[in-house]
Amino acid sequence: xxxxxLSLAAEIALDDFTLALDTRVPLNGVTAVFGPSGSGxxxxxxxxxxxxxxxxxxxxxxxxxxxxxxxxxWVPPHRRAVGTVFQDxxxxxxxxxxxxxxxxxxxxxxxxxxxxxAKIFDAMxxxxxxxxxxxxxxxxxxxxxxxxxxxxxxxxxxLLDEPLSALDGARKAELVPFLETLKTDFAxxxxxxxxxxxxxxxxxxxxxxxxxxxxxxxxxxxxxLSRFGLEAGRNPCEKASxxxxxxxxxxxxxxxxxxxxxxxxxxxxxDIDLAQGSDVRLKIPARDVSLALEPPTGISIQxxxxxxVTSIEPTKRPAFQAVSLTVxxxxxxxxxxxxxxxxxxxxxxxxxxxxxxxxxxxx
Amino acid sequence: xxxxxxxxxxxxxxxxxxxxVVLLIIGTPLxxxxxxxRSRFKPAIEALIALPLVLPPTVxxxxxxxxxxxxxxxxxxxxxxxxxxxxxxFAGLVIGSVVYSFPFMIQPLQSAFEGPxxxxxxxxxxxxxxxxxxxFSVAVPMSARGFVTAIVxxxxxxxxxxxxxxxxxxxxxxxxxxxxxxxxxxxxxxxYADAHALSLILLVISFVTLxxxxxxxxxxxxxxxx
Numbered sequence: 001x002x003x004x005x006l007s008l009a010a011e012i013a014l015d016d017f018t019l020a021l022d023t024r025v026p027l028n029g030v031t032a033v034f035g036p037s038g039s040g041x042x043x044x045x046x047x048x049x050x051x052x053x054x055x056x057x058x059x060x061x062x063x064x065x066x067x068x069x070x071x072x073x074w075v076p077p078h079r080r081a082v083g084t085v086f087q088d089x090x091x092x093x094x095x096x097x098x099x100x101x102x103x104x105x106x107x108x109x110x111x112x113x114x115x116x117x118a119k120i121f122d123a124m125x126x127x128x129x130x131x132x133x134x135x136x137x138x139x140x141x142x143x144x145x146x147x148x149x150x151x152x153x154x155x156x157x158x159l160l161d162e163p164l165s166a167l168d169g170a171r172k173a174e175l176v177p178f179l180e181t182l183k184t185d186f187a188x189x190x191x192x193x194x195x196x197x198x199x200x201x202x203x204x205x206x207x208x209x210x211x212x213x214x215x216x217x218x219x220x221x222x223x224x225l226s227r228f229g230l231e232a233g234r235n236p237c238e239k240a241s242x243x244x245x246x247x248x249x250x251x252x253x254x255x256x257x258x259x260x261x262x263x264x265x266x267x268x269x270x271d272i273d274l275a276q277g278s279d280v281r282l283k284i285p286a287r288d289v290s291l292a293l294e295p296p297t298g299i300s301i302q303x304x305x306x307x308x309v310t311s312i313e314p315t316k317r318p319a320f321q322a323v324s325l326t327v328x329x330x331x332x333x334x335x336x337x338x339x340x341x342x343x344x345x346x347x348x349x350x351x352x353x354x355x356x357x358x359x360x361x362x363x
Numbered sequence: 364x365x366x367x368x369x370x371x372x373x374x375x376x377x378x379x380x381x382x383x384v385v386l387l388i389i390g391t392p393l394x395x396x397x398x399x400x401r402s403r404f405k406p407a408i409e410a411l412i413a414l415p416l417v418l419p420p421t422v423x424x425x426x427x428x429x430x431x432x433x434x435x436x437x438x439x440x441x442x443x444x445x446x447x448x449x450x451x452x453f454a455g456l457v458i459g460s461v462v463y464s465f466p467f468m469i470q471p472l473q474s475a476f477e478g479p480x481x482x483x484x485x486x487x488x489x490x491x492x493x494x495x496x497x498x499f500s501v502a503v504p505m506s507a508r509g510f511v512t513a514i515v516x517x518x519x520x521x522x523x524x525x526x527x528x529x530x531x532x533x534x535x536x537x538x539x540x541x542x543x544x545x546x547x548x549x550x551x552x553x554x555y556a557d558a559h560a561l562s563l564i565l566l567v568i569s570f571v572t573l574x575x576x577x578x579x580x581x582x583x584x585x586x587x588x589x
Contacts, residue, residue, distance in 0.1 A: 051485055077488040078497075084489040092483060094504040103500070107491040153491050 010057035019043050019213040027189040032204035034194060036331055039210040041193045045159050049084045050077035083155030087162045089142035091134045097145055098130045104152040114154035123181050124148040140171040144178055158190040179203055201225055212329045239286040241333045249276040262328035266303045268359060280361060288357040289334035293344055295353050303356040309348055312341060325354055370537060371545035379521040382460040386517050390468035398476035413466050424530025427459050451533045459531040460521045467516040475509020515576045519569055
């Protein structure tokens, strides 16, 4: 019950949107905070860590209020039983590796149950790093030191802010086993911020999915990811995206159903028994999304969405590339040939039209 | 060299030292505030602090002289509190020098405190360090270079001060006649030998001080390792 939850019922106005949360995170296992960049993931972490003050609402750690408007309660970051590992490790440059570790050890919460120094050093394989200068460490080594440093403060809740994002592929693969050790050997409740499906499905027990400052889904990892067609490790050509829209019966014509997705309308030939204005999900296979630089004419495809390229990544088949797009605030994936990416000169930030060959209702 | 020269030099050194200490004490919190504030008054305050860089020292000295007069609220309060007038006193010189050298203390500290140091303060907080603990254990060592630059520049700039001191302190031997004024006095009275000697001493001291800063900045990274 509430005694073992982190309860977030808080609002804060950010630059682009308001982050509005009303969720409880059980204080066990790993909970991923998942969503595209700029969806409010890091701000959520900052609210929990105490680096941001909510405008409204309250943040409760078990039965302890960390932030509350009335009666006014504010626990400053250094008195919260929480440890943050930052994206880029943030080791202190004026201290050596062991100096960084001692810094945390000296300030540990002596009333909290901790782990023996030797166990932490072992788990993060710090032996050969202790006498090194911080500046000489690789990205992965820095993160290991940062994780050990945070563990030494004896947190009761661990916050990991995209610990892999500053690393390249090989370094990432190197660090993942350490994150798994962290989970199995230390059993610390953890909030794990990530925008990477593979990472989340490998490490998290449950997922809170954010979009533009709202929680759009939460639950078990597999259940949430599959609801959005985001299962990791699948053949990329079978990948699909899920777009949310509303049913617009009034616009139906020619035996087609109209679904509004943001500003655009998609036409579907389907029998569906839902009320006007119902929220629906459309599953769109990535192979059935084509891209064009201009709105094409003289084409049989009826469904077209204005989109922006966010990233382009290789797939397992060298001839194809996966192009991630945003449509309004939603994510859409297209699999196109590498040749097409080159011919259209696609790059992050490029405005394109996504032509959708097929879409099915998804439950 | 005759005795009065050394008196003036000693007075100058004392003034520069006291001024630097006072500046360090009031400048550090102000620079810290400026480095992290989002207040809309920040640009106005920054402009105010930078004023002595462009204002003729006589203008600054003139306003200070008026403020320090026993008839003015500030000067009157000082007289009532200490029994001594502020103008033409060592205390008055210190206040004048503090205002005059303010930007030389604030600006290096402020830029040292910005960016990485602010992020490091959060990191320290996540490691359970209170703000004051984090300031001394993280911000100060990370800003070591800024502190050295600020201290040395404030000290050296106060050594070279002339206009403000002359306006506020006058030219009273032993009390307010600093080295730069002594040199002026010597030249006026055609005592070129003493002027030469004193000028050379100031030149060497200033060069050595600045040389030390540049040497320090070259030898050490932005922060000091402990």
